[in-house]
Amino acid sequence: MNLLLQTTHSNLKAQIAVTGSKSETNRLLLLQALFPYITLANTSNSDDSEVMQKALKGSDEVIDIHHAGTAMRFLTAFFAVNEGREVVLTGSARMQERPIKVLVESLEQLGAIISYEKEVGYPPIRIKGQKITASKVNIPANVSSQYISALLLVAPKLENGLELTLEGEITSVPYIKMTLALLNDLNIKTSFEGNAIKVFPKAAVEPKEMTVESDWSSASYFFSLVALSETASITLSSYKETSLQGDSALIEIYKQLGVETHFEGNKMTLTKVPGFRFADVDFELNNTPDIAQTIVVTCLGLGIGCHLTGLHTLKIKETDRLEALRIELTKLGADISVTNESLTLVASNSINPNIKIATYNDHRMAMAFAPLALKVPIIIENAEVVSKSYPDFWEDLKSLDFNITEL
Structure with missing residues (x-):
């Protein structure tokens, strides 16, 4: 057209x-999947958020997120810690040219099992969900903040939480702070000092309605x-x-x-x-x-x-x-x-x-x-x-x- x-x-x-904000909506949709007592208001009606919602609620083995970069990154972390579930995450031709290696390597440091279906470093990827007990990971600080947020969002569900060390100069700090603020709204304890971010484990959260700006x-x-x-x-x-x-x-x-x-x-x-x-x-x-x-x-x-x-x-x-x-x-x-x-x-x-x-x-x-x-x-x-x-x-x-x- x-x-x-x-x-x-x-x-x-x-x-x-x-x-509603696509950035906030997609973070909260993932948190809602981890903590089902959360309800959401004013969510985004964007394609990206609809793709995210469908993937989190569905049971397909192959999940096509089309052009949704946020969904690709967040879902990679989500399915990596979803014990017992195996999925292939794929997307559009352009999505298969967008790098995912930094996030995959960070999750592998924690014990995740992820393999590439085509070209190394790019989607589509096969993820075998594991119970994650390791809690320390390093990631370059100048990469897309979505890689960092993906790790932080699943961190409360890891047995020992997460201690994330950012190497180098940090980009897109507001998006990292947004993720931590949403965790804090759910009474999940976090800290961000210098280049170190900690998220403490939390098995469950109280029922709460979250309104998306x-x-x-x-x-x-x-x-x-x-x-x-x-x-x-x-x-x-x-x-x-x-x-x-x-x-x-x-x-x-x-x-x-x-x-x-x-x-x-x-x-x-x-x-x-x-x-x-x-x-x-x-x-x-x-x-x-x-x-x-x-x-x-x-x-x-x-x-x-x-x-x-x-x-x-x-x-x-x-x-x-x-x-x-x-x-x-x-x-x-x-x-x-x-x-x-x-x-x-x-x-x-x-x-x-x-x-x-x-x-x-x-x-x-x-x-x-x-x-x-x-x-x-x-x-x-x-x-x-x-x-x-x-x-x-x-x-x-x-x-x-x-x-x-x-x-």
Whole structure:
């Protein structure tokens, strides 16, 4: 499905309920599988969370998680400690190119039995669930935080808990802290000092309802829309001023891009600062790489330059996001260069109209480029890919008077 996006005005006003955080939902679904007395509210309706839920509740030997990277990592740890169960975890062609070796080796240090069905280091993998009694493991600190969170989430069910040593400089700390905070909410004892994380064993938890906060990565597209508008007041729910999600850094980042954020109860209102003077920006996104695409597209739309660093994990996402950004932004007329961990956009006041943006099976490519329709008509290819994290995105965009035509 290819969509032509255009709009006749850029004065935006709407109230939008954004689906629950995919990151929080998938962590809580795994914890619910380990501790069945937990109930969940405001869970994500994303493809990734539905895949995760189906895998945890099903009894199939072969489990296909399609494009869901979080599910692949979390389920690898879950089935490794699920004594007596044998499964093969597989996914899409792209998923079979995304590395899993670091996590597999960490689980093997603990006594897990995992083998590769095709290429060493990549899915599909065969997992024979074991009772795990070892409790100490080392893992490189600069890998995807999902590897680390996968180990932490299953740790309370290990006989002796887990002592995890992170080697080197830690990336995506907010996501690790989110995982530990969710464990703490269930009265599971943890500690995180220097490069050492401990999770203590806990056989059972008290019944509890856990409410998932709405997704901050999904909110990023509305920050971008407000920045690119003439005037705007967009209210989003349900959000917390003190969030576990690292992407809540959007508030401070978009202050430099003319967006003001105001909280009332569980609602967050974004407004455009009148007469804001824009200048080139420089952001270190080690802790928030998922919002890089949104930020660079915003800067293109504003006619300003940006230098973004800390992006090394983007090369192993749904696509190589740095290369995908370079190709698509160049089509729009941008002067952009990328390295293995950074991106530089040169300020320019012209954007080529009616360009077809390829999405590379990557939900964030589709949604990050959509706000540019405030500046020029733009075509998003394979627009249905948004269902991976935000199935209602195109409908919510229509509520802001965007004209969306299927081609």
